[in-house]
Amino acid sequence: MRSRKKARTRIAIQDAALDLFAQQGYEATSVDQIAQRADVSPSTFFRYFGTKADIILNDQDSQLSQLCAAVRGQPSEIRDLEAVRLALQAAWVPNVDPVRTIRTGRAVGQSPFLCGVAYNIGRRWMDAVADALFERRGDPEAREECLLIARTALGVFGGATEQWAFSEAKEDFNTLVDQGFEMLERMCH
Amino acid sequence: MRSRKKARTRIAIQDAALDLFAQQGYEATSVDQIAQRADVSPSTFFRYFGTKADIILNDQDSQLSQLCAAVRGQPSEIRDLEAVRLALQAAWVPNVDPVRTIRTGRAVGQSPFLCGVAYNIGRRWMDAVADALFERRGDPEAREECLLIARTALGVFGGATEQWAFSEAKEDFNTLVDQGFEMLERMCH
């Protein structure tokens, strides 16, 4: 089948690119280099990814909507912050690929541009989660508060992810998330 | 005096650039265009700003160290979160230029790259504030907690800044910051 090969090529390019990014940085890596390592011609690269940046802007959209569904699905007795935490631990944590997360993290950490891409992705998440909270609660006054909760919860989560990637996935992801949220509670007395 | 003119040229370039960024986006604006609007040659542009991105990476370093000093200067009875809030309100809020903040925000919002630059700046702030907290408290165990507090406090602050810029500086900045921190407390019960 033809589509099989296409998928393989796509992944090969992506892997080659992420390796190089992690190793020498995003801006220091040229498309030619990526193409060479992936054993394709530069023009083929541009047929698969219209832009060098498109390699990163991966399609996590389906996972995001899963997460939002999980937020909306939390019972209404649970307060918002807990709802987000539970949703994250139910719908996100189990699907994380350690190798890809670590490598992507390394690549992103080295490039302002990739940080920007990551920031934008995080921002989209924040908005989506805030919407989910907003809908779950129904109070039309609370939009700004939902944003704040989403921002804070995803911030804690991001910190835990960083710690986890830093430890090369040796520590338990869920435990780190729990610890983060505990700290948050303590911080507010 | 010579330095007077240099400063004026620098500001002219910066203003021209930010206007164009806000109007047509960062990536759609070429250095030549900026130089033309600022009435200088492209090479002069590069003498003032080594990179197109340097226009944004403004010298907020002195303000950042002021902020950190303010954090360190808070009396030790006050808990960390409050200390950051008070420091922000004392050492940052009074120095904000509404026009520049609004325009920069508009420019940044339109470009993934500028978001990245902004994110990196925010990250540097977070680290610096966490250091200040860490030093103020002296507990060598609490590094991760300081980071979390800094991230959360600056997140609240960033949200307030956004709201403020969105309102075209009509609302009172300090009040918005207070509201944000109140919401944070409420969120944790």
Added chain:
DNA sequence: CTCCATTTGACAGTTGACTAACATATGTCA
């Protein structure tokens, strides 16, 4: 095997960020 479609590569060209070299203007000081 043959026809056909799709994938791929080779190549030439555009654009824009950035650098280096040299010449010119402009303000400073003796």
Added chain:
DNA sequence: TGACATATGTTAGTCAACTGTCAAATGGAG
């Protein structure tokens, strides 16, 4: 005024992302 340093403009050139075109290879259908 004259000598000097510094700021600026001009020009040419590099490098890499990206586009478009055409020809060769590949793989499935008759």
